[in-house]
Amino acid sequence: MIEARGLTKVYGDKTAVAGVNFTVEAGRVTGFLGPNGAGKSTTMRMIMGLDRPTSGSVTVNGSPLTKHAAPLRDVGALLDAKAVHTSRSAYNHLLAMAATHSIPKKRVHDVIEMTGLAEVARKKVGGFSLGMGQRLGIAAALLGDPQTVILDEPVNGLDPEGVVWVRNLVKYLASEGRTVFLSSHLMSEMAVTADHLIVIGRGRIIADAPIQEIITGKGQGRTRVRTDQPDRLMQLLAGTGVSVEVQERELLEVKGLDPRQIATAALEHQVMIYELTPLQASLEEAYMELTKDEVEYHSLITTGADPAEAGGK
Structure with a gap:
């Protein structure tokens, strides 16, 4: 469990994170969303103990990570896949990490197999593609068989x-x-x-709820009507x-009324309807609605506009 308090x-003069409170519980996948500059990385x-809070606290399984005797065995993290000595092989990179926590070589071989790196394990990391680097970062995160990922x-x-x-990996880890x-x-x-989902904007938590609740709570009900x-x-x-809104000939999209209200109005005035389909908002729509006032950088696309000029507004 991860707990942040204040x-x-x-x-x-810049507040990157402003007194946030949240709990990341065990047994489920918790997503962390927010616009660029919202405070996610911080x-x-x-x-992970890489930055010290100005105030407040954050604990992993009851204590700050810096207080854990064997942090790799408690928490595995992928924050920057490029943070690797490029002249080392993937195998030697993981072996060096394992040595710091007395993790056996067998575990190194296990995570290499698990992440699909067996064929390139002896090659230098500097020649890895972006995707291969990500797999190595995930292998490193899982090396200590941690309770928190x-x-x-x-x-x-x-x-x-x-x-x-x-996707399947993180779901499996949560199921354990x-x-x-x-x-x-x-x-x-x-x-x-x-x-x-936990959604952060301008350093503050703006949503902390089950994903379905966020989608249904922020997405205005829509109905497709033919x-x-x-x-x-x-x-x-x-x-x-x-x-x-008219979508095409004989097809409307209605917001602000539920399907029963639409059907009742049509029936009372003898207007035939041959499709009445409730539409659920997507996560993207709900997220955009949540963060519309929290975005630090805005892009402007205007027909015929100078791209350089538009991007600077």
Whole structure:
């Protein structure tokens, strides 16, 4: 379990993390989301003891990581896959790490096999592709068979097979009762991997809930409606808080009314409906709604605009 209480980090006149409180529980995959500059990396570094909090605290399994006698056996982390001596082989890199915690060589061989690095284990890390580097970083995180696993953008650079492998891996680790804390910018992947989400924006927690609750809570209900009288139905449904958009001929998308209300209005005025489909918001839509006021950098796309000029606004 990871617990943060009043966790704060200030760099000069910039507050990167502002008094956050959260708990990452064992037995589930907890996703960590937020825009660039939101404080995700700083938070993860404080969990790992790489940055010292300005105030507040963060503990792993009851105590700060710096107090753990054998941290590799308690917490495995992938924060920067490039933080490797490039002239070493993958095998020697893992062997050196294992030696610091009296981890047997057999475990080194086990994680190499587990992460699909057997064929390149004796090659220098400097020649690794991005995806191979990620696999090595995950191997290092799992080396001590830790109870808590923290992975920052673990699928970065992986091919589709590798992405599915990471997804299944973290779910398996959680099923064993381990604590899994996962950061990613890939909403589609997070949607099928995480059980719970913590969303941070401008250094503050803006959501901390089961993933389905976040999706249904922030995504405004939408309904796809097909009718041979779209103009008539639009007039009937018009009202405060109701939005009706024409998607194509005889197809409408309605926000602000549930399917029963739409069906009732159509029936009362004898408008035939031949499709009435509730639409659930995606995680991406819910995330964009949550963070729309928390983004530090905004991009502007305008037809005919100078890209350099637009990007600077």
